[in-house]
Amino acid sequence: xxxxxxxxxxxxxxxxxxxxxxxxxxxxxxxxxxxxxxxxxxxxxxxxxxxxxxxxxxxxxxxxxxxxxxxxxxxxxxxxxxxxxxxxxxxxxxxxxxxxxxxxxxxxxxxxxxxxxxxxxxxxxxxxxxxxxxxxx
Amino acid sequence: xxxxxxxxxxxxxxxxxxxxxxxxxxxxxxxxxxxxxxxxxxxxxxxxxxxxxxxxxxxxxxxxxxxxxxxxxxxxxxxxxxxxxxxxxxxxxxxxxxxxxxxxxxxxxxxxxxxxxxxxxxxxxxxxxxxxxxxxxxxxxxxxxxxxxxxxxxxxxxxxxxxxxxxxxxxxxxxxxxxxxxxxxxxxxxxxxxxxxxxxxxxxxxxxxxxxxxxxxxxxxxxxxxxxxxxxxxxxxxxxxxxxxxxxxxxxxxxxxxxxxxxxxxxxxxxxxxxxxxxxxxxxxxxxxxxxxxxxxxxxxxxxxxxxxxxxxxxxxxxxxxxxxxxxxxxxxxxxxxxxxxxxxxxxxxxxxxxxxxxxxxxxxxxxxxxxxxxxxxx
Numbered sequence: 001x002x003x004x005x006x007x008x009x010x011x012x013x014x015x016x017x018x019x020x021x022x023x024x025x026x027x028x029x030x031x032x033x034x035x036x037x038x039x040x041x042x043x044x045x046x047x048x049x050x051x052x053x054x055x056x057x058x059x060x061x062x063x064x065x066x067x068x069x070x071x072x073x074x075x076x077x078x079x080x081x082x083x084x085x086x087x088x089x090x091x092x093x094x095x096x097x098x099x100x101x102x103x104x105x106x107x108x109x110x111x112x113x114x115x116x117x118x119x120x121x122x123x124x125x126x127x128x129x130x131x132x133x134x135x136x137x
Numbered sequence: 138x139x140x141x142x143x144x145x146x147x148x149x150x151x152x153x154x155x156x157x158x159x160x161x162x163x164x165x166x167x168x169x170x171x172x173x174x175x176x177x178x179x180x181x182x183x184x185x186x187x188x189x190x191x192x193x194x195x196x197x198x199x200x201x202x203x204x205x206x207x208x209x210x211x212x213x214x215x216x217x218x219x220x221x222x223x224x225x226x227x228x229x230x231x232x233x234x235x236x237x238x239x240x241x242x243x244x245x246x247x248x249x250x251x252x253x254x255x256x257x258x259x260x261x262x263x264x265x266x267x268x269x270x271x272x273x274x275x276x277x278x279x280x281x282x283x284x285x286x287x288x289x290x291x292x293x294x295x296x297x298x299x300x301x302x303x304x305x306x307x308x309x310x311x312x313x314x315x316x317x318x319x320x321x322x323x324x325x326x327x328x329x330x331x332x333x334x335x336x337x338x339x340x341x342x343x344x345x346x347x348x349x350x351x352x353x354x355x356x357x358x359x360x361x362x363x364x365x366x367x368x369x370x371x372x373x374x375x376x377x378x379x380x381x382x383x384x385x386x387x388x389x390x391x392x393x394x395x396x397x398x399x400x401x402x403x404x405x406x407x408x409x410x411x412x413x414x415x416x417x418x419x420x421x422x423x424x425x426x427x428x429x430x431x432x433x434x435x436x437x438x439x440x441x442x443x444x445x446x447x448x449x450x451x452x453x454x455x456x457x458x459x460x461x462x463x464x465x466x467x468x469x470x471x472x473x474x475x476x477x478x479x480x481x482x483x484x485x486x487x488x489x490x491x492x493x494x495x496x497x498x499x500x501x502x503x504x505x506x507x508x509x510x511x512x513x514x515x516x
Contacts, residue, residue, distance in 0.1 A: 006268060006270070007256075007258065008258060009263060009265070009268050010258035011259070015264055041261050041264070041265050041378075041381070067280055067281055067282070067283045067284035069276060069280050069333075070331065071270060071276045072328075072329045072330055073275075074272055076267075076271065076272035076276070079270045079272075083270055085270050085277075086269075087280060087380045087385075097271070098269055099269050099270065107332060112283060112284065112287050123268070129269075
């Protein structure tokens with residue numbers, strides 16, 4: 001029997017650009033053309049001023065560790081506990097949930113506000129997930 | 138909404154709480170409803186308004202044989218019942234109905250007749266949270282707490298004291314699931330669930346239910362039990378995605394619902410005799426005390442650790458033992474309301490002497506929604 005798989009995101013028309021971006025190795029955010037608000041998760045209008053004139057752009061992929069838990073139990077399918085579930089504050093402002101890779105999953109190693117950079121992990125042929133690792137240098 | 142125009146005239150929990158393997162979820166609703174109707178001295182045919190969450194109002198109305206003229210199916214998580222109380226009070230005042238029944242029940246432990254909760258893969262949660270390993274409330278609800286602790290200098294020991302103090306209240310309550318005294322060391326040595334939270338900082342998983350009956354204050358004096366008047370109400374929602382909260386240093390939904398209720402009640406914090414703050418996890422009372430304006434957030438951990446919320450303390454909090462020690466079937470808001478009503482009636486197992494004003498604050502989802510009800514037993 002196959003190993004239970006990690007929950008797989010299913011893009012919608014409004015989020016397709018984000019998932020196309022991760023496939024192409026880019027973290028894509030949206031910016032309002034009217035008020036310059038940068039926001040996430042994706043939607044085709046600005047949640048701050050309601051303008052429908054918004055643009056997709058490639059984000060820096062840099063951020064810092066805002067908060068996290070280290071989940072022990074119950075573990076989600078496809079995960080081996082303990083594993084950290086993190087919220088990353090991107091340099092552009094929005095926050096997103098992710099996992100921290102290339103780092104021990106311990107309170108000592110996972111320091112709040114540590115600098116992070118995006119890393120892309122292929123889930124299958126169609127979906128690549130945005131992960132984060134401690135920033136180099 | 139005007140103050141003290143509507144009252145709770147019936148309140149009851151299911152006959153049993155805890156593990157109830159001989160009853161389905163809908164029957165737990167009925168058991169609580171029939172107990173509340175008996176408590177109010179009413180007949181089912183007297184009920185003309187119905188509200189419930191998760192289960193639909195039509196399921197409960199049909200099962201009980203009720204024909205309502207007013208219906209509320211607001212389902213925003215564990216504080217749904219606070220919102221039902223608020224909506225019902227407005228409906229009674231507006232003349233849409235006279236006597237409202239609010240029910241909650243969940244076969245949270247035995248899982249009999251309970252629909253599974255699932256997150257669609259194409260929802261925003263399914264795309265932007267589920268792939269990163271969130272799996273049920275213990276993996277999600279504590280995500281903000283490390284940031285909260287760093288911002289305000291809250292310690293692990295203070296967060297352990299939340300569980301210790303609530304166990305002291307539970308010890309006085311024969312219906313509490315967990316009554317054995319615990320220490321800070323017990324909490325900090327209990328099994329790790331999702332760092333920084335351990336087993337004793339996470340709510341119980343049980344079966345049970347509760348129901349409330351509301352009517353106008355003018356009619357309320359004719360009922361068998363002491364009426365409990367609604368003094369102030371508030372509600373709000375923020376986001377179903379914990380990762381997308383405006384800040385982890387407070388809950389926007391709390392900061393809207395709580396102060397709205399205080400303003401409506403026209404009371405100051407020093408007037409409050411008794412507080413319930415929905416404690417799905419140990420950090421919630423700290424967020425609640427801060428966001429509702431009882432004190433600055435940075436003082437909340439010390440306030441609890443210093444014993445001010447324990448039996449005999451100046452601000453009795455979660456006097457039934459809370460979701461951590463009393464019971465938690467999945468949507469605990471109903472049990473917080475039941476305890477506030479018992480305190481206002483003067484019949485709680487751990488009664489606060491001469492309590493006249495009770496604040497009951499609920500959370501829905503992972504800080505997704507909030508409702509606050511302020512009660513008084515004085516007309």
